Amino acid sequence: MQLENLIQQFQQKDKAAFATLYHMYADNICGVINVILKDPERSQELCHDVFIKIWEKSDQYDTSKGRFFTWILNIARNTAIDELRSKSHKNQKKNLSVESLVGIYENSEDLNGKIDTIGLQSLLKGLKDKCILLIDLLYFKGFTQKEVAKELKTPIGTIKTRLRSCISEIRKNMA
């Protein structure tokens, strides 16, 4: 079935359509949460909560919010970041910026061996730390272009094209 039809049915509170969407995206969404929390068990719990939120907010999705995946990605990110902040009260957005995806990539041990990082290793093969950080900030942390420019101390004009070349490397690694 086409994604658009599926989403439409989901917005009409069709549970079967929602189940299909869940199976399409649960692992990915759970992964995004885990990049932020670095706590596999808590991430699974939060992932469950995120999907309930998605169901409750189903009528809020429209095309001005971008791809359906982008919309749920955003809900997941916000939920995970809120969780992180509530845990370590004064944790600012910038404090959670550095290292997480780079860290997971370079050191798989802080995930208690719960995750097989071979897939990650092969996807990120050959990418510079700068690239990984850029992807991390934009996709997993929900930074705006402006915030990324500030964080990485690079002119805002170069971010788009650099991001494109970083993602292209991942796509090459997938091929």
Place this chain on the structure above:
Amino acid sequence: MSMEVDKYIASGILELYVAGALTPEQNLEVQHYALQYPEIQKEIEAIELAILKLAASVSPKMAEDGFEQIRAELDDVIQFTPSESKRKAPWGNYLGWAASVVLAIGLFWLYTENRALKSEIEITSQEKLKLEETLVSTRDAIVRKEALLEQLRDQQVTVIALGGQAVSPSSFAKAYWNKEENKVIIDAQGLPEPPAGFTYQVWSLKLDPLTPTSIGLLDDFSIESDRLFVLENANDSEAFGITLEPEGGSASPTLEQLYTLGAVGR
């Protein structure tokens, strides 16, 4: 409407689209192009797939019965199920050959009807998208303008007129500086559209000795139709200048490309 699809794809805007880093208007614009150009749609899906793969690779997989656990918590909402339309074919006692002719005609009719409906749906969803585009952009424009108006009316604001300089004598701009809030609003209506690959950069200046400090770029010049830009300025500025610089901005101003300049009244 034609556009350079390759250039559009190469710009990296689609990567930002998937990240959710664009404005609602830009999102709708991207979708508009994706509907028009299959290459763009395909590219979006490929980028999304890369991110999906990346996210899945660090996922603690969900339990097998993960959805069952969720289903148990979903509110029970009364489902609307459209009743199936009952249409009985009127043929009953015709001879075999007649029936088959009618059947063929009927099938053909259903086929054309179906096609017509499909294209109608397509047109309707295109129209819906367009309406949504207008609605979102109008709503955003109103909110933005109201906020700006409020800022301009603040009595803390000093107004500085920036006059045209040698490279473009007819240019002008205005700076509304709120020293309390360290904010400058630049009205750039009087500047020509920058050539491709260039952008205007705003400088706060100390005059003696002449020390310029960049306070920001006037990006998205053409999209920003009201050409009002809000910039941060915590400097003790004595003047403001606007220069034309290569995209991304420069570390120090290119003085031959100084478009407008104006001193802060004391």
